[in-house]
Amino acid sequence: MTTAIAIEDVRREVKILRALSGHNNLVHFYDAHEDHDNVYIVMELCEGGELLDSILSRGGKYTEDDARVVMIQILNVVSFFHLQGVVHRDLKPENFLFTSKDENSQLKAIDFGLSDFVKPDERLNDIVGSAYYVTPEVLHRSYSTEADVWSIGVIAYILLCGSRPFWARTESGIFRAVSKADPSFDDAPWPSLSSEARDFVKRLLNKDPRKRSTAAQALSECLIYCHKLVILMILKFHSQLSTAGHPWIKNYNDVKVPVDILIFKLMKAYLRSSSLRKAALRALSKTLTVDELFYLKEQFALLEPNKNGTISLENIKVALMKNATDAMESRIPEFLASLNALQYRRMDFDEFCAAALSVHQLEALDRWEQHARCAYELFEKDGNRAIVIDELASELGLSPSVPIHSVLHDWIRHTDGKLSFLGFVKLLHGVSSRTFAKVQ
Template sequence: MGQCYGKTIPTADNDGTTTITVAGGGDPPPPTPGRSSASNGVHSVKNTPSRSSATSTWPSPYPHGGASPLPAGVSPSPARSTPRRFFKRPFPPPSPAKHIKASLARRFGHARPREGPIPEDGAAAEEPDQSLDKNFGYNKNFGAKYELGKEVGRGHFGHTCQAKGRKGELRDLPLAVKIISKAKHLFNYKLSYESSRDYLGSLQVILLWKMTTAISIEDVRREVKILKALSGHKHLVRFYDACEDANNVYIVMELCEGGELLDKILSRGGRYIEEDAKLIVVQILSVVAFCHLQGVVHRDLKPENFLFTSRNEDADMRLIDFGLSDFIRPEERLNDIVGSAYYVAPEVLHRSYSLEADIWSVGVITYILLCGSRPFWARTESGIFRAVLRADPNFDDLPWPSVSAEAKDFVKRLLNKDYRKRMTAAQALNHPWLRSENHHIPLDILIYKLVKSYLHATPFKRAALKALSKALTEDELSYLRAQFRLLEPNKDGRISVDNFKMALVRNTTDAMKESRVPDILNAMAPLSYRKMDFDEFCAAAISTYQLEALEGWEQIASTAFEHFEREGNRVISVDELARELNVGPTAHTLLRDWIQSSNGKLSLLGYTKFLHGVTLRSSNTRQH
């Protein structure tokens, strides 16, 4: 049975094209007949990104065994045998990938590929740039400040050791130190898309390898920057220091000795009971909501990246591994394929995504917690991606019939393939399955985006949204009341742009400044000249797409249309409707079907379509 901690790296196939493959353990034995619950291993499968964050620099801080380039006198920890994985059905790993250098050697005929750009036509590779600056500007006195202990984790781009402080506030404090060798690891392989076929087609992306030397250096800088900028949340791993010397970069952080969430799931027989699962999911959503408000998308949420602080049953969890994370502006969409295959969101495979991709991953984790199986599974990476894009999670087999309706609804609203219909982390914390007086509902950045759009909408669109707000369910109103309270309304019960500004100030970290989240306030300038009561806030802060995901959407839409007929519906021409939607004459034929022939007003169909507007794929995508 193979190891479960293999990191995935790209390999070049014999035909010269490059496909996304997996570094896992050896091929498992066939599953035992009659024992469908026995698994052959849970393997961490990581896709290859098309940007600088190609490989996470934070391995799970638990032993993998093997030799280690540790400082003199420090012995690696003994190898840990991978425990047998028990799940509802077997999950054999995809074929193990070989190291990228070996693959490149076969492709280009070098025993050891030289570290430099690979020519596209097979010509001799150029020598690397020897002038690469590997000076990070971090503290140079690591040895004087910290004493290293045994190795506790290993990855392709570094290893993690226990340590303790020698002086100051960290004196004798147990620590974890990530060590990245400058000579060995501070280069990377950058993928550039020369041609591609859509995942919905052949599910194969043809890539051209280009070795470059500065990519991973930027990865390390960004990860340290995120860890330093994000601070103050109890479920976020604590960052202490970053140091360097001529040979290594050292990232010093909190030591979590309680093991991974994955191991805790396995120790419980493969799944949690609902009440215990809630405690885990609340912690996950709490830290994810915090990251999202700060403008940080994690992009690799999975059970292996949540560690318990101690072995105690009531120990808190910490989110680790920000090697694939990035800052993201409020209206930005990312395009690099990053993450772990079983947890990757559909829109990531389509190369246009934002914060909602993390929510999908939380949905996958919750599904596993509740039933012990992955919602999307296949024997190959392309098969996994096909399932993510096309298949629906199974809620029929055991133990789902015994799982509460609220829990199933919760998971379904996170695993909606349309990212616009997913709950945010803050909304999920207010879902009936989790709702409790014992946990805090955080400020939701989605509120800012929706209110901004409402303020710039036409009077006709605002009237349509006000009618919709009068048909909201109590669940939606509960969430909106919580968000309205966080804005701390004035004595008259109304809010202005200053309330939105101060709410951000109360929650700000350096990460929020880096991701430019406060810039969204500039687009809320119309609220400077007036105030908004709770009723109008409800109209401004609701998402039609999210409401459409509810089972009772048809009734909500019908009730809302009745209000719209009484208070806002009016005669509207096709030309005016096209201007409202900012579409051209080519859409006129479609828009005619939205208007009642009897009175020239929007029909129920037209009303619901008008609420959505015409969706165009965003062009505000980060290019690399």
């Protein structure tokens, strides 16, 4: 450690470790001391070795069940430090250690040397991390916490099939593959794995960070699947199964999905939307499946709604304070200011679903067309009305400089003056003057 930058990097790592202490899947930080030559960091001893060693000892791949155990632990801790505003930037099997030589022991995330603090709307631009696990947006120098989720997707891919999703002989070749190639799900063992496993990895390895699952969402998906397995086993074995001591229940009963920082970004955009877009989002929310609603129900419950089933700005404040570490506490006023529209009113679960759903993530699903068509039919019955182009432009808050007739003409049906399906889908995505500026 000879440069001022290197010294500052270690000091930042110590600051992050201090701020994040307390999670079961995070290496325990005790203290740090600095003299004229070195910074000494005292941390928990993990004697079980790296996750990478475990992968190699198994001949390169895990069973789906064993991979799920690993994924739940990784997603649990990553969703925790994402909520606190920390991005790791170097997630890989070498940076997860088992606490003991028993592979059923806990995994601990380590090595925050490349980590940094990031605000919800902030984008980082440093190209850091390990080549095989780096995400396309890091290479494009504009990224946030979604970059960690991509790295988790690479780890999941390796766990399940024993090979890397992107490979080349040189670093530049790896970067080209990450940017342009798609991971293969055709070669063995992928055809023999469950569709749930393939879909799970695909959602993590989506090149568009807006369509990628968050760590909290991916954790929720894992837990839904585990709960279903437990129910199936109970039905299958009935009295022969002692459910209280079953490994599925033992392993996952204590895992709780944390508040997802994404919902506050989505709620902020919703509260600032036009009444027309809010109506469109409400229609879309009514098409969500039971599994998609499971995540939103969990998030709504974490905000501790009142007995009448509604949340206010005060509920959100209490939930944030309850989950905050030193890393996050100073940012809570900024969060609350962005949701100030809730100061004088309350939001029920139905509206929360409309506010907290991600159109981009739904768009990445195979059933997106079905979602959109069903939502449009509902919108036709409840919210669609005749609207002239000038009124639509005003509703969207477009500036006078936008050539509204040339860019909005296909939004409205000429037969009855109502919003077309194309206009409805564009409205869902939250178009703005900035979007139309690109058309000019």
